[in-house]
Amino acid sequence: MPDLERFLAAAVRSAEHTAEALGVGQVVHSSAQSEPHDSGVGLELFSDVLTLDVALFACTRAVRLVAFALTELEEPREILDDSLREFLNIVGGGMKQSLFERLPNLRLGLPRSLALADILSFGRSAELSVAGSRFTLAVRAPQQYSFRQL
Amino acid sequence: MAARKVLIVDDSKAMRLIVRRTLRQAGFEALEVDEAENGKAALEVIGKAQPDLILSDWNMPEMNGIELLRALRGQKNQVKFGFITTEGTPEMRATATEAGALFLIAKPFTPEQFRATLEPVIA
Numbered sequence: 001m002p003d004l005e006r007f008l009a010a011a012v013r014s015a016e017h018t019a020e021a022l023g024v025g026q027v028v029h030s031s032a033q034s035e036p037h038d039s040g041v042g043l044e045l046f047s048d049v050l051t052l053d054v055a056l057f058a059c060t061r062a063v064r065l066v067a068f069a070l071t072e073l074e075e076p077r078e079i080l081d082d083s084l085r086e087f088l089n090i091v092g093g094g095m096k097q098s099l100f101e102r103l104p105n106l107r108l109g110l111p112r113s114l115a116l117a118d119i120l121s122f123g124r125s126a127e128l129s130v131a132g133s134r135f136t137l138a139v140r141a142p143q144q145y146s147f148r149q150l
Numbered sequence: 151m152a153a154r155k156v157l158i159v160d161d162s163k164a165m166r167l168i169v170r171r172t173l174r175q176a177g178f179e180a181l182e183v184d185e186a187e188n189g190k191a192a193l194e195v196i197g198k199a200q201p202d203l204i205l206s207d208w209n210m211p212e213m214n215g216i217e218l219l220r221a222l223r224g225q226k227n228q229v230k231f232g233f234i235t236t237e238g239t240p241e242m243r244a245t246a247t248e249a250g251a252l253f254l255i256a257k258p259f260t261p262e263q264f265r266a267t268l269e270p271v272i273a
Contacts, residue, residue, distance in 0.1 A: 021258035071167045083164040089209075090257045093236020097256075100239050108209055108237065110161075 004124045007095070008139045011054050012126050014094030015137055018087065019130055024069040030129035035059035037116050037136065041085045043092045044109035054095065055138045056088045057119050062133035085111035091137075155182045157201040159192040159218065160234070161210040165257075169205060169234060175261035178272065189213030193221060201229060203271065208235035208242065219249045230271055234259065 016027040037057040045052045058066070067073070067083035089111045096106050119125070122138035129135065156178075158169045166185050173181060184199050186192035190213040192206070204222075208215040219231050231251050235242070238256030246254045253267050 018258055021260075067164065070164050072171065073167070079164045079167070082162055086162045086164045086168075089162070090236050093238065093257060096236070097238060104239070104241065110209060110211060 004139055004141060007052055007054075007099075008124045008126055008137070010095045010098050011091060011137050011139055012128070014091045014098065015056075015128065015135075017094055018090045022066075022069050022087070022090075024066055024087075025130040027128050027130055027135075030127050030134070035061065035134045037119070037134070039063050039081060039084055040114035040116050040118060041081070041088050041111055042114045042118070043088050043111045045092060045095065045106055046109065047103055047105040047107065050103075051142060053122070053140045053142055054088065054092055055114055055118065055122055055140075056084060056091070057114075057116065057136040057138070058084060059134045062130065062135050065130060065133050081113055085113070154180075155184065155199060155201040155203075157184045157186060157192060157195055157199065157204045159186045159189065159204060159206040159210070159215065161187050161207065163187075165207065165234075172259065172261050172264050173268075176264035176268065178264075178268065181272075189215060189218030189221070192218055196222070196227070196229070203230045203232070203268075205232055205234050208233055208237045208246075216245060216249055219246075219251060223250050232267070232271065 019025060019027045038060045040057040042053055042055040063080050063084050066087045067080050070083045092108050099106055122140040125136050125138035127136055158166050160166050170183055184195055186195045188210040206215040206218060215233055232253040233246050233251055234255045236257045243254050252271055255267055
């Protein structure tokens with residue numbers, strides 16, 4: 001599925017830009033999977049020709065890293081998941097911008113929490129690391145779609 | 151008249167914190183700041199607090215940002231209104247301007263962007 005690869009690449013580029021702009025840190029590609037995921041969030045991008053789910057799964061250290069970068073709170077417990085959802089929301093906005101010429105009618109849904117087992121249903125994923133903390137960015141096309149119309 | 155009261159409308163508490171912090175970093179620490187978690191809640195706050203400026207997300211449950219702006223203009227409320235949103239495409243900017251928004255700041259943003267955009271609006 002080369003198209004999913006293309007959307008995953010757009011998601012990774014947007015995550016790299018978002019992490020840098022928010023001061024989370026530099027995103028690097030990593031094959032290490034030492035830390036288990038503890039949180040997962042998802043976001044739907046949709047138009048009349050496709051539906052795309054983007055998800056971000058992260059270990060606890062990674063979630064804390066994002067939350068601290070966003071809020072500068074030392075113990076941002078009550079907003080940990082909210083911070084991860086907002087981070088993914090900004091990543092989705094970046095994807096929408098970068099895909100605008102090809103998909104001008106793309107819309108963003110509302111970010112939501114995902115169960116960790118949901119990662120198994122995603123078609124393509126990228127293992128990423130920021131300051132040694134693990135993230136997995138994933139994409140899937142859960143509904144009928146036709147890239148040929150793009 | 152200079153703006154003194156700002157209402158931040160966003161369903162993300164983290165983002166409301168970020169906008170508050172960025173306002174301070176941009177030099178607007180003297181502003182009185184209220185918060186609401188969606189457009190519907192914002193309408194209630196606006197009725198009581200009468201803010202001078204509204205900084206609103208676009209994509210929210212219950213009532214989104216553009217629906218909030220249209221509701222306000224429908225009530226003949228001309229409060230200054232700007233979007234802070236991930237939705238920064240040309241189409242969204244045109245829709246925002248047409249509905250009466252003064253600006254649209256795309257996330258992620260910087261204090262410098264806030265200062266440049268808000269100074270002419272708040273002064």
